[in-house]
Every structure is written in C-alpha cells, then in structure tokens.
Amino acid sequence: MIRGKLLAAGVSSVFVLSGAIAGTARAQDKAQAPPKKLAIRAGRLIDGKSDTPIANALILVEGDKIVSVTAGGSAPAGVTLIDLSKATVLPGFVDTHTHVLLQGDITEEEYDAQLLKESIPYRAILAARNARIALEHGFTTIRDLETEGAMYADVDVKKAIANGEVPGPRMQVSTRAMTPTGMYPLLDYSWELKVPTGVQYVDGADGARKAVREQVMYGADWIKYYSDRHYHFEADGVLHSMVNFTDEEAKAIVDETHRLGKKAAAHAIGSDGIAAALRAGVDTVEHGDGLTDALIEELVRKGVYWVPTIIVGAYVAPGRGGNWAKMVDLEKTAFQKALKKNVKIALGTDAGGFDWKELNEAKEFEYYVNYGMTPMQAIRSGTVVAAELLGWSDKIGTIESGKWADIVAVSGDPLGDITELQRVKFVLKGGAVFKNEVH
Numbered sequence: 001m002i003r004g005k006l007l008a009a010g011v012s013s014v015f016v017l018s019g020a021i022a023g024t025a026r027a028q029d030k031a032q033a034p035p036k037k038l039a040i041r042a043g044r045l046i047d048g049k050s051d052t053p054i055a056n057a058l059i060l061v062e063g064d065k066i067v068s069v070t071a072g073g074s075a076p077a078g079v080t081l082i083d084l085s086k087a088t089v090l091p092g093f094v095d096t097h098t099h100v101l102l103q104g105d106i107t108e109e110e111y112d113a114q115l116l117k118e119s120i121p122y123r124a125i126l127a128a129r130n131a132r133i134a135l136e137h138g139f140t141t142i143r144d145l146e147t148e149g150a151m152y153a154d155v156d157v158k159k160a161i162a163n164g165e166v167p168g169p170r171m172q173v174s175t176r177a178m179t180p181t182g183m184y185p186l187l188d189y190s191w192e193l194k195v196p197t198g199v200q201y202v203d204g205a206d207g208a209r210k211a212v213r214e215q216v217m218y219g220a221d222w223i224k225y226y227s228d229r230h231y232h233f234e235a236d237g238v239l240h241s242m243v244n245f246t247d248e249e250a251k252a253i254v255d256e257t258h259r260l261g262k263k264a265a266a267h268a269i270g271s272d273g274i275a276a277a278l279r280a281g282v283d284t285v286e287h288g289d290g291l292t293d294a295l296i297e298e299l300v301r302k303g304v305y306w307v308p309t310i311i312v313g314a315y316v317a318p319g320r321g322g323n324w325a326k327m328v329d330l331e332k333t334a335f336q337k338a339l340k341k342n343v344k345i346a347l348g349t350d351a352g353g354f355d356w357k358e359l360n361e362a363k364e365f366e367y368y369v370n371y372g373m374t375p376m377q378a379i380r381s382g383t384v385v386a387a388e389l390l391g392w393s394d395k396i397g398t399i400e401s402g403k404w405a406d407i408v409a410v411s412g413d414p415l416g417d418i419t420e421l422q423r424v425k426f427v428l429k430g431g432a433v434f435k436n437e438v439h
C-alpha cells in the first residue's frame, strides 16, 4: 500500500514538472481568452427529454458545454448565431456497437484478408477515416466493441480524436475481446503457420482475470467477450448456440471487470449464449437474435441493456446464406416482444461488420421504427438510452444545460420521416462546428 502511494506521488510530480515548462504559455493564453460563445436558433428542438419538440428554441453554448436552452428568446449581443430555424435539432447520436478497425466481413475470406494482408498501422489509418464518417453522419459518441486483431489500436484512435489530431466521435473502447483458445478466427490454417487472432485467447478463471487486468492496463473502458458461436435452430424452434466459456470463466471475466470499475459486454446470438451471459452478470447483450420470452424477462429483471444491431444482420444475410435470413426474422419478433416488456434497447449497428463507406449507421433508427418503435422512441434509443448504457447520462444524450455541446440537425421532420436521420446537415461536437450544410 505504502509503496503504491509513493509511486503515485512520483508519477504526479514528474507530470507537474514537464507540464510547468511546456504548458505555461498555453495556460496564460487560455486564462486571457474567455470561452467561445455560440447561440443556436432551432426551428424545432428534440431535446431528448420531452416527448414533444420545442418550437423556435434558443441554445446557448459556452466553450464545450451547453449553458441554457429556452423556448424563444434572443441571442445575447456579440454572440455568434447559427441559424437552424428551418431545421430540426437533436442531441448528437450515439452508436453503442462499432468496429472502427474493420471494413466489412460478409465472408470469412474478407475477414481473413484484413488480418493477413493489412498491417495494424494501415488499419488504424482506415479507422481514423471511419471515425470521421461516423461524425459526418451525426454520431458524436461511439462505443467501439473490439479491434478484430488490431490489438490496442482503438485506444490510439480514441486518443488522437480526444487530442484533436483527427476528427471523430467521443469513444469508449474495449480493445481485444476474448474467447477461449480456438473459438474465434483466424482458424483452419496449417498448424505450421503462426496466424493472427481476432481476439485474445483466454483460458481458465485465473487466465480470464489476468486478461481483464491486461486489457484495462492498456486502456479498455469495456471488456467484451464472445459468449457463443455456431448458431442453429433445433426442433423447439429456438435459435441455439454453442457456449464458449465455462460459467466459471465467464463469471471470472465479469467479476474482475466490475472489480476494476469497468463494464462487460457479451456477444450473444443464440439462446444458450444469451442465457450464459446473463448468468455471468454482463451489463450489455450484443445482437441477441435468439432471445426467448424467458430471457427477455431476465433482461428486464436484471436491468441489462440489449443492443440489437439489426442493420448488420440484414446486410450480411444474403451473402452468408444458411440461417442468417431466418435469424433476421427471428430478431424482429424478439424486438417487438422486448419493446412491449420495456427492455432497455440501446442503438448499436456493428458498423465495420459492414463497410463504413457503403451504409449509413443511422439506418438502424429506420429499422427500429419499422419494427414498432415510435420515431421518438428510436431517437431516444440512439441518444438518451445509449448515454445511460455508457454511464454518461450527465454528459451526453440530451440537449440541456451542463451537457457537452454535441448537437446535430436535419432539414426535415424525423418524427414524420425517420430516414431524415440519414441526412444529417449539421454537426457540432464539444462546441466546435464540424459540418454545416443547412441552407
């Protein structure tokens, strides 16, 4: 304990010394320049809290935060006014399931080629491009759910964005994800070849705890593991799967994650994988196609979030064949049941599982409305509910005083036509205008 404290003190004094030399001039500049002020006139404001839009709202931004939201009112003198009076203004969108380091993997060959023929630096360059695409589409925050063999490069992408080196959304990252040995590609190569692996192989409860500690040490905000594989229908009509970890291993992963103050996400498609993830105590279930009535009840009882990623299932199904088309239909039924039972459904797309350049992540909103959500419910799923999942309810997800100024706008009315969200015309992130095409 004492040794730990001494080390901590040593580290902070080094920081103060180097900061004192390099930072003095900048600190003085900052002290002299008051925070930049902006006013936004919103023709229609969907603030993420109220069920009805506010007409002719005025949002005041100071620095990177929202300081006030009023119906009507006029901008204070000398403050830059952004006129969005003909547009609908919303909180920045949140995608809780992305892979910035992946460029689509409908087939096994596409996946393997990325890991075998592209270096991690090359993949990180593409990731920076993907982050920019996400921001252009109005996603001001993402949770990136594993690098697919690109080690800890998500931590670097997050850092470059946070430091303002490249544009992109705010990120929470999960680094390498986990399965037991041999349960995730690359597989089926000659045993004489040493090929890369899409996850970190982890075995035994002690191995699980060590892997969690390692990933957190290198910057993981979340721990992600693959609860199952081999999805198949059985005579009972339920989508079943093979569970990857023993209960003891999965519980060790989740327990260690929570002990370190982080949260755990499980890829779980078949009913067996979902049940195992819920027994282990995960915070979020990813995909969840095989949710049964009993499992839906359990999600509700445990307050676990469901991230359906419908867009990716529909996108890969034709190319993959087999059960995939049937799984899309099954998920639609599960979605409608979960919606009735008030499951916490957070918007997530699995972008990267499809080519970032080909599909707009915001199409996920359209699926939710087609599957039975009201447009307002769909919007909340991709803003305020997603913010709760991330533990950032005090920072993002609504447009109100004290939150980060992450604001988007579209020309039409998304409550009448949800596809409007696929045509974002204005993006403000942390008080800085990234895009403004509102005329």
Ligand SMILES: [Zn+2]
Residues within 6 Å of the ligand: 097, 098, 099, 145, 350, 353
């Ligand atoms: Zn994924």
